Amino acid sequence: MPTIDPWERNIDWQLMIAFAHSNRAITHLTRAAGLTPGQPKILQYLTTHNGCTQKEIGEGCALDKSTIASLLSRMEADGLIVRRVRTDNRREACVLLTERGAALSHTAADNAAQVDEVALAGLSPEERAQLSDLMARVIRNLKAMGGAA
Numbered sequence: 098m099p100t101i102d103p104w105e106r107n108i109d110w111q112l113m114i115a116f117a118h119s120n121r122a123i124t125h126l127t128r129a130a131g132l133t134p135g136q137p138k139i140l141q142y143l144t145t146h147n148g149c150t151q152k153e154i155g156e157g158c159a160l161d162k163s164t165i166a167s168l169l170s171r172m173e174a175d176g177l178i179v180r181r182v183r184t185d186n187r188r189e190a191c192v193l194l195t196e197r198g199a200a201l202s203h204t205a206a207d208n209a210a211q212v213d214e215v216a217l218a219g220l221s222p223e224e225r226a227q228l229s230d231l232m233a234r235v236i237r238n239l240k241a242m243g244g245a246a
Contacts, residue, residue: 108235119212126208130201135160135168137205140177140194144202148191150183177201 104110120134127137138158143149146157155165169192172178177198180190194202217225 112235115216119216122212122215123208126211127205130204130208132201132205133168133171135164136172136177137202137208139165139168139172140198140202140205141209143178143192143194143198144206147194150189150191151180154192172198 123137124134127134132140138160139154142154142157146153149157151165151169152162154160154169155162158165160168169178169180173180176195179193179195181193183189183191217228220228
């Protein structure tokens with residue numbers, strides 16, 4: 098097994114590098130499916146949160162308001178989503194997957210699973226579960242910080 102440089106043990110660095118490699122691989126696969134960066138994450142979120150608000154998508158996908166607004170406008174123009182005024186609150190719109198968006202959400206999920214398999218190669222099912230649990234805790238800790246150190 099190769100020696101690990103002490104710098105590579107820095108969690109912040111590991112998260113950043115893992116994200117960069119994962120994002121690059123997913124972006125390559127999603128572009129082949131005709132999606133732009135950011136869209137797969139929203140499509141996947143909507144598969145379990147269909148009908149949620151733009152704000153909820155931003156919170157669930159860790160994206161800011163302006164990024165969400167431009168992504169959703171593009172996705173609506175591409176026929177991936179529709180926005181409907183909520184019956185219980187006319188000042189809010191809910192975001193819904195179209196048939197095309199739902200179909201592409203499956204493609205996005207398959208692409209993510211493919212990249213996950215590469216990333217997790219050589220890890221046992223127990224190690225994969227442990228990594229997932231630890232990452233969920235790290236994410237909760239960082240969310241609780243609210244983006245401020």
